[in-house]
Amino acid sequence: xxxxxxxxxxxxxxxxxxxxxxxxxxxxxxxxxxxxxxxxxxxxxxxxxxxxxxxxxxxxxxxxxxxxxxxxxxxxxxxxxxxxxxxxxxxxxxxxxxxxxxxxxxxxxxx
Amino acid sequence: xxxxxxxxxxxxxxxxxxxxxxxxxxxxxxxxxxxxxxxxxxxxxxxxxxxxxxxxxxxxxxxxxxxxxxxxxxxxxxxxxxxxxxxxxxxxxxxxxxxxxxxxxxxxxxxxxxx
Numbered sequence: 391x392x393x394x395x396x397x398x399x400x401x402x403x404x405x406x407x408x409x410x411x412x413x414x415x416x417x418x419x420x421x422x423x424x425x426x427x428x429x430x431x432x433x434x435x436x437x438x439x440x441x442x443x444x445x446x447x448x449x450x451x452x453x454x455x456x457x458x459x460x461x462x463x464x465x466x467x468x469x470x471x472x473x474x475x476x477x478x479x480x481x482x483x484x485x486x487x488x489x490x491x492x493x494x495x496x497x498x499x500x501x
Numbered sequence: 502x503x504x505x506x507x508x509x510x511x512x513x514x515x516x517x518x519x520x521x522x523x524x525x526x527x528x529x530x531x532x533x534x535x536x537x538x539x540x541x542x543x544x545x546x547x548x549x550x551x552x553x554x555x556x557x558x559x560x561x562x563x564x565x566x567x568x569x570x571x572x573x574x575x576x577x578x579x580x581x582x583x584x585x586x587x588x589x590x591x592x593x594x595x596x597x598x599x600x601x602x603x604x605x606x607x608x609x610x611x612x613x614x615x616x
Contacts, residue, residue: 422602433592433607434544441602479543484602488534488557493543 392417396480396492404500409470411495413480414462421484423456423463428494429476438465442484467497475499503528505595505608506575513614520580520587522611526595533576534594534605535561535568544592550576583615 393416403409413423424439440447440454440463447454453466463482467474477496481489506525514520526533535547546560550570561568565583570576580587590612594605 424604433609435607436604439604488546488549489605491544491546 392420392482392490394480394482394490394492396478396495398495399493400496400498402498402500403470405470405472407470409465409467409474409497411465411478411480411497412462413464413482413492415480415482415490416461417482417490418461419484420461420482422489423454423480423482424489425454425465426479426481427476428479434479437478470497470499472499472501505593505606507591507593507608507611509611510609511612511614513616514583515616516584517582520583520613520615522578522580522591522593522613523575524578524593524595524608525575526593527597527606530595530597530606532596532598532603533570534596535576535578536592536594538590538592538610540589547578580613583613585615588613588615 395414397412421442425437426434427437428434438449438452438454440456451468456463477494479494480492483489505527508523531552533550536544538544548561548568549557553572565581567579590610592607592610594607596603596605
């Protein structure tokens with residue numbers, strides 16, 4: 391089955407700096423690549439996604455890049471702010487009808 | 502357009518009792534997913550349902566757990582004879598199309614505490 395790994399498991403950055411989280415997957419049939427953000431005690435929410443016909447997508451301070459050959463995609467957050475502190479999950483899908491969830495990356499923004 | 506609704510938001514049960522968790526998907530969505538999340542851990546897939554059908558229950562324990570999504574009404578996740586290890590947050594999500602290629606929208610979750 392699909393194997394999904396996220397790195398790092400915890401990331402601490404200074405406010406205003408950039409953060410990058412990487413997700414690797416094993417199923418070459420995956421064609422949908424979302425990132426979800428979960429704040430403490432709240433529900434996961436989609437922040438950005440990309441499909442396999444696109445290599446990069448940007449939405450203000452957030453971007454996702456995809457490398458299908460290497461089977462990984464990354465979340466980039468620029469000019470980080472305190473409200474970016476959360477756990478981020480990648481969840482590639484498309485090989486079957488499920489999203490396969492990574493274990494999460496805890497992002498800490500230091501003031 | 503209301504989002505995904507779950508109730509109750511908090512549920513306390515004693516060991517051996519039954520827990521019923523309800524999920525109403527977003528309007529127009531016919532695909533429902535249930536996940537369990539332990540504190541400080543990721544989401545663990547439990548079951549995927551369409552109206553009146555269980556499509557994949559590979560993540561759900563064979564005993565004590567069951568799920569349904571009737572033609573009318575919400576999806577129900579049922580846990581019989583609860584044990585302390587069932588304490589967790591249970592999230593449901595819905596999607597318009599099959600979830601492998603479509604955005605899943607999450608409800609606020611039900612926090613189950615087993616005493």
